[in-house]
Amino acid sequence: MSREDGRDGGGAEGAPPEQLAFIRESVRKAKGPRAKPRTWRGAALAPELPVARVLVDKGVLHLDRYFDYAVPEELDADAQPGVRVRVRFGAGRHRVREGRREGGGLIDGFLVERLAESDYSGPLAALAQVVSPERVLDDELLGLARAVADRYAGSLADVLQLAVPPRSAKAEQRPSPDPLPPPAAPGAGSWGRYEHGEAFLRALASGGAPRAVWNALPGPEWSAEIARAVAATLAGGRGALVVVPDGRAVARVDAALTELLGTGRHAVLTADAGPEKRYREWLAVRRGSVRAVVGTRAAMFAPVRNLGLVVIWDDGDDSHSELHAPQPHAREVLLLRAAQDKCAFLLGSWSCTVEAAQLVETGWARPLVASRERVRGAAPLVRTVGDQDLARDEAARAARLPTLAWQVVRDALRSGPVLVQVPRRGYVPRLACANCRAPARCRHCAGPLEAQEAGALRCGWCGREEGSWHCAECGGYRLRAQVVGARRTAEELGRAFPAVPVRTSGREHVLDTVPGAPALVVSTPGAEPVAEGGYAAALLLDGWAMLGRPDLRAGEDALWRWIGAAGLVRPQTAGGIVVAVAEPTLRPVQALVRWDPVGHAVRELAERAELGFPPVSRMAAVSGAVAAVGEFLRAVELPAEAEVLGPVPVPVVSSGGPRRVGAPPPGERWERALIRVPPGKGAALAAALKAAQAARMARGAAGGEAAVRVRIDPPDIG
Template identity: 85%
Template sequence: MSSANGWGEGGAEGAPPEQLALIREGVRQARAPKAKPRTWRGAKLAGELPVARVLVDKGVLHLDRYFDYAVPEELDAEAQPGVRVRVRFGAGRHRVREGRREGGGLIDGFLVERLAESEYSGPLAALAQVVSPEPVLGPELLGLARAVADRYAGSLADVLQLAVPPRNARAEQKPSPAPLPPPGIPETGSWTRYGRGAAFLESLAAGGAPRAVWNALPGPGWAEEIARAVGATLASGRGALVVVPDGRAVTRVDAALSAVLGEGQHAVLTAEAGPEKRYREWLAVRRGSVRAVVGTRAAMFAPVRDLGLVVIWDDGDDSHSEQHAPQPHAREVLLLRAAHDKCAFLLGSWGCTVEAAQLVESGWALPLVAEREQVRASAPLVRTVGDGDLARDEAARAARLPTLAWQVVRDGLRHGPVLVQVPRRGYVPRMACAQCRAPARCRHCAGPLEARDAGALLCTWCGRDEAAWHCPECGGFRLRAQVVGARRTAEELGRAFPAVPVRTSGREQVLDTVPGAPALVVSTPGAEPVAEGGYAAALLLDGWTMLSRPDLRAGEDALRRWIGAAALVRGQGAGGTVVVVAEPTLRPVQALVRWDPVGHAVRELAERAELGFPPVSRMAAVSGTAEALAGFLAVVGLPGDAEVLGPVPLPVTQTGGPRRVGAPPPGEQWERALVRVPPGSGAALAAALKAAQAARMARGGSEPVRIRIDPPDIG
């Protein structure tokens, strides 16, 4: 269905089928009428609806269901659907004597609904306590949480731990401010730079539900453009939700919302705010005092009333992937909300992920891009330095910096600050052709090859040995490992300009902004501060370090990080120049030179479709000890079209060293298998894995088996 201005509306008929099925099942389980139960006996209970259906806070799969409790007469008024309660759970849960429960320990939970009778045939234990009369879990949030749990093969209790912040009594006791009248329709502003920008805002203001993938122009204007989209939605009497990757981005959008909407029209949800302030802001949203929210990934579950627009900025950033079970991604959660609430959807970024390209390719969303002339006027000039240039360059051999880089830095410092992006240390090298640098991949499953002892090659996906590898691109037989680390390069650059201040931004200290005066700003990817007036120039060093990650997304992620840094540089008309030290013939480098992240994502999507890679296929990673993993794979009832790759050994985590989320315990040898299914079977895969894990836990399996749907790293 399309509106008069050509934007597709966000109704159920346009939603992805798997997402709608998950949402509908979640709402069905939350609202479905129950069969007439047998009566209970024992205590003096509430006169009407004496049974409380409770979700206990036990994040284990075999207990991922509701339990019935009796409502004592003294708790009748407070025990309303959505409130937090405490119940006894464990041994002796159903033994009642003289109205009192025996056995079991107190545990937190949520009261989901009140019933006249219970399906349980025996006597029910009574609610122990109503923690707070504040109803924090409504049916919409419950349905969304159930859908997310089912999509990611997790438990409802785990999702609600992410969705509902911990209670703070002082915040609850303070009344939320009265809601302000909706603001007027904001001016179109810089949205006129995009061909469909004005029509997008008009559709929002008219109560429509357009869905768009937005390729933002370089520069700081993206925050104000998001604020104007939120303002148009609020003017229609609906709410809006904005999810950004980090606190620095929250600060920018927060300031833009205050400038466009005025004070008091939005709430900010971040962990940095502290438990009391965050809970107070969350309550203001749930109570309807404010209808606009901006926050980091935890805000994806914010209970915005009359939701009319969901926005995610820079969906390729790792921060959007939740690290706690069941590890949902903010983009997928917002897609579920857009499908269920029939609201508008806006995915924005300077770059473009393959998932974003798939939304456009499928017709679910429309592209929101600027004309090429506008792109060229806004983007800086991008120049490249390849391996051949470095080999012929005396300056590069002496100081690991090409002559072109010296010249660009020297010229840029005359007009303002210069950004130097230095890749982090620690990327695992992968093998590539020594002649043409094409990645070495397995002939069976196209997974990345890794060098093992005695020069043997092993596929890190399916575990097959590769004894006779040759490059399919140039026919070469020699391999090379990519080099990691570039700190010495940044030090050399700083020593070369002793009269210029050097500022660093990275893991130890991340700068938000820097002055517009001449300076060298050395930053790791993702930590680049914004310069007042934009950077005069930027150096993107050691491109092969970023491209050599053993992961399917290496090229996409490198381009995203390059564009994220280059977007902070002044436009070509203002003299902005970017130098990237990487082979100019590589696809991500060419996409940066042309400033064409959308084209790069479209080509990546086509290749993944041909090879059956995500996001065209759905994939799950299952890991554990060799014995536990083999036992799990032997009993799980996978869909008939599922393909199991592996298992392969996982790197052993060293004691005392850094540990990635989902990595095996230090010193233990684990294996991992990848399970791949074609489009349409993702829900069946998640259901099968969840059922097998629940059955295994119910039997008391001692060795852990970890499941992750849509693993971000399958290399």
């Protein structure tokens, strides 16, 4: 049963005493007199260490602590720290009548430790079952999960749901292979292209812990370079962990590791593998049979033995941000692991995020870059088409393809495929005012207006037709296509180049690779397939749509998406060329032309430091119904340095429109407040928000209209 004081592992650790007292009293009242803990009548307990400290699988903050249970003698051998158990939890779980257990329900949990005695004064309930003698949780993983829960104001149970995959009995019964001896240290290979690349590999092979932010040269060599870093770490007798954004990137690193090291030396952890295979691979890592792991964001918790290197590729990709509570980011989890295990750290990308620039600016990591001569030799030539060029271009107004782009495509198709990047998928274009570019919205529900074949306008949410639209911002009556989807673009290009095959890659159907033969490949950002031998050219359309988003990261994200596509194009020395349809005077466009994402990130970081924006400051978002947010802000005891911005209204979602994750329910009005603290106060902010949220949950104000959502480091603060 529970230790009511909640001292060890308590979810409200660090909270004010009055909030702790309120939580304890609320829990006692909720349990009632029948919930008094007691052992089962006549049960023989384990002769040694008869108390099991259990973390129950309840992801609510006011129950985020350990609970003590008695260990029956028949479970003594299997009830070891780290195993999965089942316990009775809930009102009535300890009622005993005539020797029979009544009431309550069984709930899963993890046995954290065995003790000689409990600091709870009453009798203890007994463990109901040891699910499996497999020890899946050790002190290292538990410490990491606790650090992540504290950083993101979440519960330990929620983090462990992300860290430990669901059990498969068949996978547990299958023995893992014996570990292979360490391989020989690899040669430098293409790491010699970087100024300190060879020294970085030597440090890994010798057991060092270098920390680097790696600005990779464009081209397909990045996966082979990661494989060599992993091989060097294995050669030094340590383990390695690689986290990449998606399954396509996993396949490339997997193939590079297999080619360099052979089979049996690394595990692949992805959700696409299926629960049994994924759990089998995870167990091989946990048992020490495999010392290297590559996977998507769930692999950030992989229990690699003697961890010597953590790698994250392309940390600007949204896929690295977990959608489930407490919504950690893979980069931050790997930073915690590097500090906890004192291991090497490598953050690599063709582009550069502001967070990566901050790691170098603070001296925590060193830059790993190539000389400007090598960068210019590996990057394609970038040309731009601005608004003034489009206004003078009759071809652009008629076919949405500027003359320069048309000429580049025509010439490039003689030697290979051409990539065309568009900001969104689909067919129907969104419309905007031709004068001020304000989105054209329905007067009834504020949904987006779409053009129909007959020329009429219709709302994409409620379906009403609009016969007399005018712009609410400037009063204009002329419309233009705001962003044309991938399928519509493919159709237009097919008419412009009728003899050339056109392929599309997007959310519904993502291509991994395309042949090196002439073809047009239309793709949304992040879905670009790799072309054999590289693309001859690339078109980056509708750049203003990505730059015009009202978000702090609009410029950084646009540059990241452009470089992700342009990096697949052949070098300038091989005739590779990129045409970006965007205003050339804007900073992200200039960074693309110079191929200088690091300089762009450094300047962004300096501006955010002046304004007090993340990542220089730590920030949290509190959203919910108007009354609930106001009550929460009055109750939470924030650090003295905290600054509350807002609250401001959250855009209302129509009942006919799509609902984003974290958006208010249709028709409801929500508010959001941003809470900002200076560097060094992030832990205090997270503790205060967690304690306040736990107190609300203990009072029963966690759902319905009283719901309040707290997110640390929100990705969108625009």
